[in-house]
Amino acid sequence: MKGISIDKCLATLIFIGCIVWSTFVVGAELTHKWKSPSFSGIGASAHFLTIENQEFTRKAEIKAKKESKAAKKISASKNTNYAKFIDNLESRIYAEFSKQLTDNLFGESCGTTYTTATVDGVVTTSQNTLNPEIGNTDGVGSNCTGTYSFNDTTVTYTKDVTNDTVILDIAGPDGNQVITLPLNDFQF
Numbered sequence: 543m544k545g546i547s548i549d550k551c552l553a554t555l556i557f558i559g560c561i562v563w564s565t566f567v568v569g570a571e572l573t574h575k576w577k578s579p580s581f582s583g584i585g586a587s588a589h590f591l592t593i594e595n596q597e598f599t600r601k602a603e604i605k606a607k608k609e610s611k612a613a614k615k616i617s618a619s620k621n622t623n624y625a626k627f628i629d630n631l632e633s634r635i636y637a638e639f640s641k642q643l644t645d646n647l648f649g650e651s652c653g654t655t656y657t658t659a660t661v662d663g664v665v666t667t668s669q670n671t672l673n674p675e676i677g678n679t680d681g682v683g684s685n686c687t688g689t690y691s692f693n694d695t696t697v698t699y700t701k702d703v704t705n706d707t708v709i710l711d712i713a714g715p716d717g718n719q720v721i722t723l724p725l726n727d728f729q730f
Contacts, residue, residue, distance in 0.1 A: 632693065639690045643699055643710075 576582040579589035619625060690697045695714035702709065710721040 635692060639692065639697065643688075643690070643697070 579585040620629075687698065687700045689699075693714075695712065698711040698713075700709045700711075706724060708723045710719075710723070712719045712721070
């Protein structure tokens with residue numbers, strides 16, 4: 543055995559092992575199985591639900607992005623100096639209308655007028671008030687009506703001293719509202 547090397551011995555053993563092993567190999571028929579449930583039908587309902595869920599989620603994200611862009615455009619248009627000025631102006635005009643309306647209805651008698659005169663640099667104001675109606679001793683004056691219109695909104699007020707009420711009819715693009723208030727219940 544002096545002539546046989548370890549490498550040759552190892553190679554011979556591997557060769558014999560391969561021959562013995564190949565006798566145990568059994569051939570079988572090749573069959574193809576689809577991996578996708580769409581083709582095989584196995585687990586198809588869960589697969590279809592997953593696809594539908596992905597499509598729904600994608601559409602919802604696209605819709606949310608569009609709505610977000612639209613909201614940003616609206617917000618940006620409201621945030622311009624011009625829009626701020628117009629909003630502030632409208633707010634002040636409505637505040638002035640409200641002040642005049644409450645002064646006419648609750649603070650003063652309808653028909654009250656003021657005369658201002660300047661004598662020697664001194665401004666004097668005198669009040670000319672209509673007489674209360676016969677039998678009306680609470681000093682609220684006579685019936686009166688008025689109308690304010692601004693930006694497609696019309697406010698019509700009616701002071702009815704006979705029924706002791708004030709009726710506000712507000713008509714605008716956002717809807718109509720009629721408010722009836724007691725006239726003398728606002729005194730402190």
